[in-house]
Amino acid sequence: MEYTIQKIANLAGISTRTLRHYDSINLLKPIRINSSGYRIYGENEIDKLQQILFFRELGFGLDTIKELISKKDFDPLYALYHHKQKLLEKKKQLDLLIETVDKSIAEREGKIRMTDQEKFAGFKKQMLHENEKQYGTIIREKYGAETVEKSNQKLLNMTEEEYLKVTKLAEDIQVKLAEAKRLGDPASVEAQEVAAMHKRWLSFYWAGYSKEAHRGLAQMYVDDPRFAKYYDAQEPGSAAFLRDAIFIYTGKTK
Amino acid sequence: MEYTIQKIANLAGISTRTLRHYDSINLLKPIRINSSGYRIYGENEIDKLQQILFFRELGFGLDTIKELISKKDFDPLYALYHHKQKLLEKKKQLDLLIETVDKSIAEREGKIRMTDQEKFAGFKKQMLHENEKQYGTIIREKYGAETVEKSNQKLLNMTEEEYLKVTKLAEDIQVKLAEAKRLGDPASVEAQEVAAMHKRWLSFYWAGYSKEAHRGLAQMYVDDPRFAKYYDAQEPGSAAFLRDAIFIYTGKTK
DNA sequence: CTTGACATTGACGTTACGTTAAGGTATATA
DNA sequence: TATATACCTTAACGTAACGTCAATGTCAAG
Incomplete structure (x- = not known):
């Protein structure tokens, strides 16, 4: 399938400006430019865009993303595993936030008390340090x-x-x-x-x-x-x- | 409890610059300035900051947040219910994204096929339109x-x-x-x-x-x-x- | 009395686009 | 065949929410 800029924008839920921006910073180039100067995107670009959006969702800057995915040894499958792990972590944090909301509601209703610390649980990007004791395989x-x-x-x-x-x-x-x-x-x-x-x-x-x-x-x-x-x-x-x-x-x- | 700028920053996991910024745009003012010109925050500011961070987490702009929480009839308890609902929606979307990752992994491993649409499920801020048929109480x-x-x-x-x-x-x-x-x-x-x-x-x-x-x-x-x-x-x-x-x-x- | 960790106010920089402006192209319809 | 409409283009300035200095003041400990 070939896509014009707006078709791919609608597909991915982003703006055409974003796609032009990604083009101009060499993050995602169209597969070709047609005779009228229009950007045309293909299947590979779809997959690449998906990877970009995953990284972006996880808070990576565009520069970093470019570095990562343009490396010759970039492994899309491994990256997907990475995304999954990170998304699961994000979900955990969301659960924490929801817990904080619940507690805050209970506190407002006079049912419980909260320390000031507890009021911000889930906002801080929790220390991965502790539960991530990577051991030195190297x-x-x-x-x-x-x-x-x-x-x-x-x-x-x-x-x-x-x-x-x-x-x-x-x-x-x-x-x-x-x-x-x-x-x-x-x-x-x-x-x-x-x-x-x-x-x-x-x-x-x-x-x-x-x-x-x-x-x-x-x-x-x-x-x-x-x-x-x-x-x-x-x-x-x-x-x-x-x-x-x-x-x-x-x-x-x- | 009274907090200096860095204490409150650590508590909430944000930078002191952010707090100064919020001060300068009148989003969150310290309860008082001490004799040395230091910002001092109190309990009310803690709760207000919590509200601000919830709204921010949900993608509201600072201007909008200011408008919302400074309204005379702003109801913190109701707002918390709002936060909870929206966070649950966000969680749903995250689940969708995780599903998309899983499918993408399966596709890369040759187990299934995906349409281009499916590759971006969870990125688009889904139409709330459909499942939010609010009926006209007014x-x-x-x-x-x-x-x-x-x-x-x-x-x-x-x-x-x-x-x-x-x-x-x-x-x-x-x-x-x-x-x-x-x-x-x-x-x-x-x-x-x-x-x-x-x-x-x-x-x-x-x-x-x-x-x-x-x-x-x-x-x-x-x-x-x-x-x-x-x-x-x-x-x-x-x-x-x-x-x-x-x-x-x-x-x-x- | 100095050292280090705090705090202050500017003020310019950055990221990831949004938003015009000015104009070329493709297609359906009058 | 004209023209309206919906696309597309580049160029360039605007913006949000801070980050990042720089220059300077304050406070507690040794």
Whole structure:
């Protein structure tokens, strides 16, 4: 099926302006432009739009959505599982809100009392922290094709806020690491700062932080060419330098 | 209990900037400012903020929220009932979305097929029209103190979009009615246009439109001094003029 | 007495569109 | 064949609800 802009807008319950906007920011391009300059959308665009709307519904910004779905290894099926999980969480929160309404009604009718805390239960985006003790599959399974996949999946399970934080942190580490490397001393304040950042970064993916595991990962950075390549990209020898810094940071000179 | 800005922000899970914003637009003012110029919030503000957040959660704009809760006859208890109903509707929609995810997963796994329509079920703010056949209590109960209350309650049951539309329509009617009245002829194009607008307006509150009922209401506008006063405010004699126009519009010269 | 965590008022920035404006295109009907 | 109507286009400014500085003041603890 081919759709003009208004047909697809009606189908999805959005405005034509929104579709033009998505076109202009390269989030969703029509499959082709006809001889009159009209946008024409096809089946693939339908599915892509659906994904976009799911992410949007879950509070992701358009920039983030674009990043996610345009990745070469974007997996629509896995994304759908992600959506389901997140929608279920949202539903839980809605239930909490409804409970808060019920309580507030009962309070107004003089039946019960509420603390000020209780009056806002369900509004706060509850700490996923507590009930989401992700355990560190990364190291435990050693590395391999799976490892990288798994950690990408963890990305999808983050809120947008977390996602932005963690990707920014990763970038910062790259930059600071290259700077520190140029100074040459893995015991320097700069290098130790990088090691600390790396610990924070690791904690995103991996709840059970321990010095031993941190060191193991650091060594892996050197041994595994894929990781080494990533860290050496900005400045050669960075992977080894980072390992040394982390070894010192975790209290082991070598 | 008294709260500083950050305490209340943490309590409610919002930012201090948001609270300052609400202050500056007169949506939520602190109970007092202390000697250092700090905002201090009290119990009443807590409850008011809760109401604000409920409305916000339901997609109401801050302007609209301000209008609603600052009305002298704002009823917090009734509002809570409203919130509950709307939250339950929202939950229904979420269930629909989750169903859409499930189906989409099944489709990707080759188990079922989906139409393009189905792929977007749950995104569209479903027509409340269908399952919300409000019946016309206004006329049926004749008028009285209750009548006005009931129709105000209907306002709370509208989405923001509807609310804005209906209030704007009411204003437009006022203006156009005064203009048409000055022309003098209730059969004129202008007057008939007003009658048509009035029908649209009425349909917002009252699903079971009929010419008889429309005429009944028009007569009531003249007979009831409260209504007459409202319509005669801009231009004296407008209530009677409107009645005449509606009588003609509904096909009864007198 | 200074440090750090609070608070204040501007004021400009951002996101995701809404909303004209000015105009080209397709099709049904007079 | 004309014209009305319902589409479509780009361009550009508008808006809502804050986020994010910057510059500065206040308060409690060590």
